[in-house]
Amino acid sequence: MNGAVFAAVYQRDLRLAWRRRTEALLPVAFFLVAASLFPLGVGPDPQILRLIAPGVVWVCALLAAMLSMPPLYAADHADGSLEQLLLAPGAGLAVAAAKAAAHWTISGAPLVVAAPLLGLLLGLPSAELPVLFESLLLGTPILSLLGGVGAALTLGLRSAGMLIVLIVLPLAIPALIFGAGAAAAVDAGLSPSPHLSLLGALLIACLVGAPPATAAALRIAVE
Amino acid sequence: MTALPLNGTPAATTPLPALRLVDVACRRGDRLLFTGLTETLGPGELLWLRGGNGRGKTSLLRLVAGLAAPEHGQILWGDTPARRNEGFAAQLVYIAHANALKDDLTATESLAFLARVHARDAGAPALRAALARLGLAGRERTPVRSLSQGLRRRVALARLALETAPALWVLDEPFDALDVAGTATLHTLLAAHRARGGSVLLTSHHLHLDAAAASAGFRMLDLDLLPRDAAVAR
Numbered sequence: 001m002n003g004a005v006f007a008a009v010y011q012r013d014l015r016l017a018w019r020r021r022t023e024a025l026l027p028v029a030f031f032l033v034a035a036s037l038f039p040l041g042v043g044p045d046p047q048i049l050r051l052i053a054p055g056v057v058w059v060c061a062l063l064a065a066m067l068s069m070p071p072l073y074a075a076d077h078a079d080g081s082l083e084q085l086l087l088a089p090g091a092g093l094a095v096a097a098a099k100a101a102a103h104w105t106i107s108g109a110p111l112v113v114a115a116p117l118l119g120l121l122l123g124l125p126s127a128e129l130p131v132l133f134e135s136l137l138l139g140t141p142i143l144s145l146l147g148g149v150g151a152a153l154t155l156g157l158r159s160a161g162m163l164i165v166l167i168v169l170p171l172a173i174p175a176l177i178f179g180a181g182a183a184a185a186v187d188a189g190l191s192p193s194p195h196l197s198l199l200g201a202l203l204i205a206c207l208v209g210a211p212p213a214t215a216a217a218l219r220i221a222v223e
Numbered sequence: 224m225t226a227l228p229l230n231g232t233p234a235a236t237t238p239l240p241a242l243r244l245v246d247v248a249c250r251r252g253d254r255l256l257f258t259g260l261t262e263t264l265g266p267g268e269l270l271w272l273r274g275g276n277g278r279g280k281t282s283l284l285r286l287v288a289g290l291a292a293p294e295h296g297q298i299l300w301g302d303t304p305a306r307r308n309e310g311f312a313a314q315l316v317y318i319a320h321a322n323a324l325k326d327d328l329t330a331t332e333s334l335a336f337l338a339r340v341h342a343r344d345a346g347a348p349a350l351r352a353a354l355a356r357l358g359l360a361g362r363e364r365t366p367v368r369s370l371s372q373g374l375r376r377r378v379a380l381a382r383l384a385l386e387t388a389p390a391l392w393v394l395d396e397p398f399d400a401l402d403v404a405g406t407a408t409l410h411t412l413l414a415a416h417r418a419r420g421g422s423v424l425l426t427s428h429h430l431h432l433d434a435a436a437a438s439a440g441f442r443m444l445d446l447d448l449l450p451r452d453a454a455v456a457r
Contacts, residue, residue: 008339012328019327080321083290087317088340089309223291 005094006101009085013102028110031064035118046123053122054132054183058176060118061111061136065143066168068107070161072099072151073218083222092215100141100148100210108140119183128183131192135179138199142175143168145210152217175202239266239314239389239420240301242287247296249282256282257449258295266389269413269423269439271432274446280426281320283446284393287424288317313342316386317393322379326368330359330378333367334385343385353384357408373400380405383412389420398429410435 017024038056042048076082085095115136116129124132149171150164157163182195241263248258256279264270272280285291287298289306297304300311324333334350345353354363357377367375380397392413398406406429413423435441 004342004344005340008336012325012332012336015332016325016327079325080319080323081325083319083321084317084323084337085340087288087290087312087315088342089312091340 001097002088002090002094005085005088005091006098009095009098010102010105013099014105017102017106024106025110027064027068027107028114030067031060031111031114032118034063035060036121039122049122050124051187053119053124054128054135054180054187056122057115057118057132058136058139058180061115061140062143062169062172062176063165064111065107065140065147066150066165067161068103069147069151069164069168070154072103072148073155073221074151074160077155077221082218086218086222092219093211095218096148096152096211096214100144100214103148104141104144108144111140112136124183125187128186131186131196132183134196135182135192135199138196138203139175139179142199142203142206143172145206146171148214149210149217152214152221155218155221175199178202239391239422241265242305242391242422242424243297243299243301244287245297245299247283247286247298248294249279249286250294251279251282255294255451257446257451260296260446260449262444264391264422264424266420266422267417269417269425269441271436271441271443272424272426272446273443278446278451280446281395284317284319284395284424284426288315288393311391314388314390315393316341316382316390318379318382318395318397320395320399322375324367324375324378327366329364329366330354330370330381331363333378334381337382338385341382343382345385349385353381354378356384356412357381358404373402373405376400377405380409380412383409383416386416386421389422390416392416392421392423392425394423394425396426396428398427398432406431410439414439 035056038052039049042052073082076085085091112133116133119129119132146168147164150168151160153167154160154163178195178199182192182199185192185195244260244262247260249256256277260283262270272283274280282291286293287305289308289312292306299305300308305311323337328336331350331354334354338344338350351363354360357380359374359377359381362370362374367378370378376399383392397409401409416423432441436443
């Protein structure tokens with residue numbers, strides 16, 4: 001992997017996000033708004049809200065991550081930057097990894113920070129909040145990595161946004177199950193560590209598998 | 224025994240490999256744009272690619288850059304295939320029709336990013352000098368968004384002013400949107416590049432190149448003269 005390309009792309013993406021700060025805040029705003037709709041829709045019964053809270057937070061985080069995916073490569077594709085990046089020696093992997101890392105820093109990390117607040121809002125007991133935080137800390141990088149594959153596969157297509165969601169959501173189901181399951185396990189008086197370990201294993205698998213798949217999809221897209 | 228190059232640097236002692244196109248055919252969708260293209264581009268040479276709209280000039284440049292694979296034939300860098308070849312990638316400068324600049328970055332940031340990605344990180348003074356060379360002094364910190372089309376082209380071309388070693392330049396319509404001064408600067412850069420043993424493959428519709436072609440020894444390759452509908456070996 002080309003380390004110089006990784007660092008250059010990562011820093012540039014953070015700088016671009018900083019220049020468009022309001023745009024970068026949209027996923028976390030969506031996350032908060034979508035999750036706060038549930039008490040209105042389901043009703044204010046604290047018992048029900050407490051039970052569904054981990055699932056609600058996780059599903060909303062998943063959707064927020066997916067909605068911020070379409071522009072990940074599309075802007076670079078449109079202005080010719082992507083071609084330039086892929087021409088550098090050994091750059092495919094570096095670009096895929098840097099883009100996923102930048103996406104997580106910009107869109108994923110704020111979700112992790114906001115999740116305990118949403119948990120509180122939905123009446124989650126304080127013992128479950130750290131577990132929810134940890135599960136999202138392990139889970140949101142998975143979403144960024146898988147989303148990168150979806151964004152690269154749908155590059156140049158119309159209605160790429162919908163397609164990304166349809167491609168990535170089935171792949172993200174294991175992360176959703178173990179992520180939401182971790183907090184539910186605490187609620188049932190069990191240890192969350194098996195869930196978190198499996199989430200960690202999923203993250204490692206995505207770290208190894210997603211960047212090469214993304215790089216291959218990008219090469220096809222610029223051809 | 225042999226004469227040293229005029230502005231020979233230590234890096235220039237190993238000559239640049241020749242770019243060799245061997246019986247190349249290019250397909251775009253279900254159409255063959257050209258077939259049977261055989262051509263060699265040696266160090267110090269400039270090949271001016273001509274042809275009408277849709278004859279495959281840009282497609283050929285993309286084949287050479289390795290962004291696409293030819294339908295038939297081979298593109299060699301010296302004796303090895305050029306595509307997915309790290310040595311070739313390190314010696315290639317490809318400037319496409321799109322400028323690859325970000326609206327939200329400044330001219331300096333854009334140039335620094337491209338230089339860094341292509342391992343030509345030269346530091347702030349070199350970047351400033353390269354931008355000044357292209358007539359962008361005083362606009363280093365202007366966001367690309369507020370630059371005109373011609374000035375954006377100059378920022379993209381400032382990459383050429385950062386080059387110090389012989390390389391292969393593949394330029395898609397580099398003279399487009401440039402004014403008279405910009406055109407003259409680009410000619411100077413091209414001449415310096417060829418003098419240090421670099422090679423150039425470019426496309427242009429600009430007729431002023433006709434005069435340059437005669438005086439500076441540009442070679443011409445006209446894609447209109449190649450067969451386009453010949454059957455390709457399956």
